[in-house]
Amino acid sequence: MLEAFNFRVILEYMPLYLQCFSATLWLSALSLLGAIIVGTIACAMRLSQSRTISRIAGIYIESIRSTPLLAQLYFFYFGLPSLGVMLPEWVTGIIALTLNSGAYYAEIIRAGIQAIPYGQIEAGIASGLNYFQRMRYIILPQALGMTIRPMLGQAIVLVKDSSLLSLISIMELTRAGQLLTSDRFMPTEGFLTTAAFYLVIYYLLKGFSGWSEKRLIFREAH
Amino acid sequence: MWSFYFNELIRSLPFFLKGLWMTVAVSGLSLIAGTIIGSIWGIMRSSRNKILRSIIGAWVDLIRGTPFLVQVFIIFFILPSAGIELEAFPAAVIALTNMGACFICEIVAGGIMAVPSGQREAATASGLSSFQQLRYIVLPQALRTILPPLVGQYVLIVKDSSVVSAIGVVDVTRVGWLTVQRIPEGLMVFGLVGLLYFAICYPLINLSNVLERRMTVVATKL
Numbered sequence: 001m002l003e004a005f006n007f008r009v010i011l012e013y014m015p016l017y018l019q020c021f022s023a024t025l026w027l028s029a030l031s032l033l034g035a036i037i038v039g040t041i042a043c044a045m046r047l048s049q050s051r052t053i054s055r056i057a058g059i060y061i062e063s064i065r066s067t068p069l070l071a072q073l074y075f076f077y078f079g080l081p082s083l084g085v086m087l088p089e090w091v092t093g094i095i096a097l098t099l100n101s102g103a104y105y106a107e108i109i110r111a112g113i114q115a116i117p118y119g120q121i122e123a124g125i126a127s128g129l130n131y132f133q134r135m136r137y138i139i140l141p142q143a144l145g146m147t148i149r150p151m152l153g154q155a156i157v158l159v160k161d162s163s164l165l166s167l168i169s170i171m172e173l174t175r176a177g178q179l180l181t182s183d184r185f186m187p188t189e190g191f192l193t194t195a196a197f198y199l200v201i202y203y204l205l206k207g208f209s210g211w212s213e214k215r216l217i218f219r220e221a222h
Numbered sequence: 223m224w225s226f227y228f229n230e231l232i233r234s235l236p237f238f239l240k241g242l243w244m245t246v247a248v249s250g251l252s253l254i255a256g257t258i259i260g261s262i263w264g265i266m267r268s269s270r271n272k273i274l275r276s277i278i279g280a281w282v283d284l285i286r287g288t289p290f291l292v293q294v295f296i297i298f299f300i301l302p303s304a305g306i307e308l309e310a311f312p313a314a315v316i317a318l319t320n321m322g323a324c325f326i327c328e329i330v331a332g333g334i335m336a337v338p339s340g341q342r343e344a345a346t347a348s349g350l351s352s353f354q355q356l357r358y359i360v361l362p363q364a365l366r367t368i369l370p371p372l373v374g375q376y377v378l379i380v381k382d383s384s385v386v387s388a389i390g391v392v393d394v395t396r397v398g399w400l401t402v403q404r405i406p407e408g409l410m411v412f413g414l415v416g417l418l419y420f421a422i423c424y425p426l427i428n429l430s431n432v433l434e435r436r437m438t439v440v441a442t443k444l
Contacts, residue, residue, distance in 0.1 A: 066377075066423035067416040068384035070395055075416065078408025156287075163289035167388055174292055187299030195288045195296065202287030 009186055010193050013176070020176040021197050027094060027172060028159045034098035035158065036151075039105025046110060057106070064103035069161050072096050077168045093165040101158045108150045112143035152209040159201050173197050227407045231414065234401055241397030242418050248393060249383040251315050253376055256322025263323060264330025265356065278327065285324040291385050293317050298389045314386035322379045329375060333368035334360055370434035377426045381419065394418050 010017075045057035064072070073096040080087060087095075116139055124134040166174035173194050180190030267278045285293065298313040308316075337360050345355040387396035398415035402408055 062424065062427075063416070063420065066420045066427060068381035068395065068419055070384040070387070071398065071412055071415045071419060074395070074398060074402070075408065075412035078402045078406075079412060080408070082406055082408050160287075160289040163291045164385065166291070174289065174295075177292065177295065181295075181299060187295065188303055191292055191296045191300065195292050198289060198292065199284070199287045202283075206283075206287075 006186060006189050009180070009184055010189050013180055013193075016179070017173070017176050017193060017197065020171055020173045023170075024159065024162055024172040024197075025201075027090065027097070027165065027170070028155075028162045031094050031097035031101060031162070032155055032158055034094065035101035035105050035154075038098055038102030039109055042102060042106035043109040043113070046106060047113065061103045061106050064100055065107075069096065069100045070164050070167070072100055073164055073168060089168050089170050090165075093162075093168060093170050097158060097162060097165075100161065101154060104154050104157075105151070108147050108154060109143065111150075112147035113139055115146055116142050148212050149209055152205055152212070156202060156205050159205070160198065163198070224407070224410075227405045227410060230405050231401070231407075231410060234405075237401070238394065238397050238414060238418065241392060241394040244391060245380070245383055245393040245395075245419075246422070248311070248314050248318060248386060248391060249376075249380045252318035252322050252383070253379050255315070255319040256326055256379065257372070259319065260323035260326025261330050263327035264334065267327055267331040268334040282324045282327055285321055290317070290321055290382050291388060293321060294386055294389055310386070310390045313389060314383070314391045318379060318383055318386065321382065322375065325375050325378070326372065329368055329371045330364070333364035333366075336367045337363045366437045370430050370437060373426060373430035373433060377423050377430070380422050380426070384419070 042057045042060060045053050046061065048054050048057075073093070076092050076096050077089070080092060120138055121134060124138045129137065162172060163174040165172055166178060169175070177187070177190035177194035180193075181187040184190075263278050263282075266274050267282075269275065294314065294317045297317045298308065298310065301308055301313070341359055341363070342355055345359045350358065383393060384395040387393050387399065390396070392400075394415050398411050402411045405411055
């Protein structure tokens with residue numbers, strides 16, 4: 001297996017890999033941005049006083065969490081055209097990734113907010129702070145400190161999940177490995193190189209996660 | 223047209239159930255094997271042997287840092303070039319078992335590490351061997367921390383099993399993919415696929431939540 005490892009082919013395909021690497025990066029970054037926005041909104045809805053709004057967000061979160069991303073991806077990929085909505089593959093991919101991770105972000109943010117003792121919110125009300133001031137000065141700074149690690153963890157999951165986009169023929173890292181397999185019949189070279197690129201992202205994010213824990217000092221709620 | 227397709231879909235329901243059985247078989251086998259292997263790795267990872275610890279840690283990082291789809295491709299395409307012929311089904315089970323074991327390893331190691339070291343010291347002082355310590359002191363207490371995330375991990379295994387449809391295992395997702403070529407109503411077909419996954423995963427997620435609540439209550443009572 002490894003004695004026949006063909007580095008020349010990898011070098012030959014390196015421009016393709018770099019292009020696909022950047023595709024994976026921007027696809028993930030866009031989805032991550034979308035997911036945090038969707039997650040924040042879904043979390044706010046979930047915590048809403050209104051039963052109906054809370055339930056709608058609950059249904060969204062639970063149905064995403066109980067079904068695989070691949071089924072969701074195919075749902076949009078095959079489903080949107082049958083509704084007459086024609087989108088390029090990469091848009092479909094970003095929609096699926098955003099909605100998928102959004103549900104997980106909603107739960108992460110909710111855990112962070114709910115970890116703050118209710119007494120602090122009451123103290124905020126008693127001090128005459130309005131809702132946004134309480135959010136801005138009391139809840140969010142503490143919640144952010146508690147959620148930064150799970151948020152980065154979910155970002156890692158998101159980057160890895162973006163590999164599924166190769167199955168709806170979006171050009172990204174995993175697709176590059178598939179191409180090397182089908183063009184040159186070299187799955188070893190193709191997929192190990194793909195894996196190496198993912199590991200670069202993984203170790204960077206993991207390192208950042210450890211760094212953030214040490215350097216970004218957030219006061220815990222007590 | 224819609225009702226025609228709906229009837230078609232109802233007629234192909236046995237096909238979906240067959241797929242569901244395949245999903246249950248792949249994830250069930252991997253879940254059992256993954257729990258056993260993961261527990262062993264977890265115990266080794268929390269042992270005092272530094273070499274063992276870092277070898278398992280490095281392997282877990284490699285698996286956690288790469289997408290499951292890439293791992294499936296590596297096992298399915300690369301092992302044959304090393305002379306190990308694999309059908310899609312065993313390749314899927316091996317890949318899923320390995321991934322599950324890596325995540326379970328971290329859960330088990332975390333649970334064991336969470337048991338206060340004074341307990342171990344007391345056990346050593348009482349003359350228990352290291353196996354007895356593990357069996358009677360550490361594991362029963364660690365189980366409380368381990369169980370809720372373990373069930374959560376099972377949900378992930380069931381969901382990730384959808385990815386093995388990419389190498390041609392005819393699970394629910396693959397059945398959906400095959401059906402949608404015939405019944406071009408993506409929302410309907412993959413709605414059904416999602417529903418079938420939901421039927422497995424939602425009870426598991428709830429079980430995990432219930433366990434979490436129960437286990438914390440017990441812990442605070444102590």
